[in-house]
Amino acid sequence: MALDYAGIYKLFGVEFPGPDFEHNDLIYGILAGIFLLLGALKASRRWVGLFIARQKQKFVWSAPLSKPRKQRILMYSLLEVTVLVSMAIFYFTISPILIYxxxxLVIVATEHLLHTFVGLGKDWFRVGITSKAVVSTDREVTVMYYTGLRKVSIHQQTLYLEYIKDLTLHIPSNAIQQGEVENFKKHLADQVDKEKVFFNEAFKAWK
Known part of the structure; x- marks a missing residue:
């Protein structure tokens, strides 16, 4: 971001009012509100996922994510927080009118950290199977229903569920602990119609 001679901030070619603009509080208040709204929408989905994952009685099978996957979650979360805090520091230093x-951004970054450490600390980052869907609670929540399911496959360390009308959902296969793979496969097979759902050879050989 830069401030030109007309007192206008420029960020990636987009112009924003400079310090002499009389409606700065409104403009930058709205911008801050947009950041908070987007952060809140994302946070609400993730926290709902965590609270669903903790209700183990609703699952026919449920297990914490594997250690490698948890490490990946921590790495990505810290990277995301670092970017958000760096942006916040930039806005703090560029001008007092950008403090909001x-x-x-600091609030959004704090929520990210809280979500990560609560999920990791309480073992709420999990993969579970219900009578209606496979639920993966990772940095994001993935719900893969059985309705319309036609194929379950493993390819390049990814578990795919393929549906009618060319819909495909997936989660990392290494999200499931190695010692829980057989339980996952058994319970998934028990929940779907084996006459309609095809399991590829890689899935059958997965251990």
Whole structure:
């Protein structure tokens, strides 16, 4: 971001009002509000996923994510927080009128950290099977229903569920602990119609 001689901030070619603009509080307040709204929408989905995952009685099978997957979650989360905090510091230092934008980013970053450490600390990052769907609670929540399911396959360390109308959903196969793979396969097979759902050879050989 740069401030030109007309007192206008430029960020990636987009112009924003400079310090002399009389409606700065409104403009940058709205921008901060947008950041908070987007962060809140993302956070709500992730926290709902965590609270579903903790209700183990609703699953026919449920297990914490594997250690490698948890390490990946931590790495990505810390990277995302670092970017958000760096942006916040940038906004704090560029001008006092941007302080609300910086604060919004700090709030979003704090939520990311809280979500990560609660999920890891309480073992709420999990993969589970219900009578209706496979639920993966990772950094994001993935729900893969059985309705319309036609094929279950493993390819390049990814578990795919393929549906009618060319819909495909997936999760990393290494999200499931090695010692729980057989249980996962058994319970998944028990929940679907084996006459309609095809399991590829890689899935059958997966251990």
């Amino acid at each position: 934008v910086g604060l919004a």
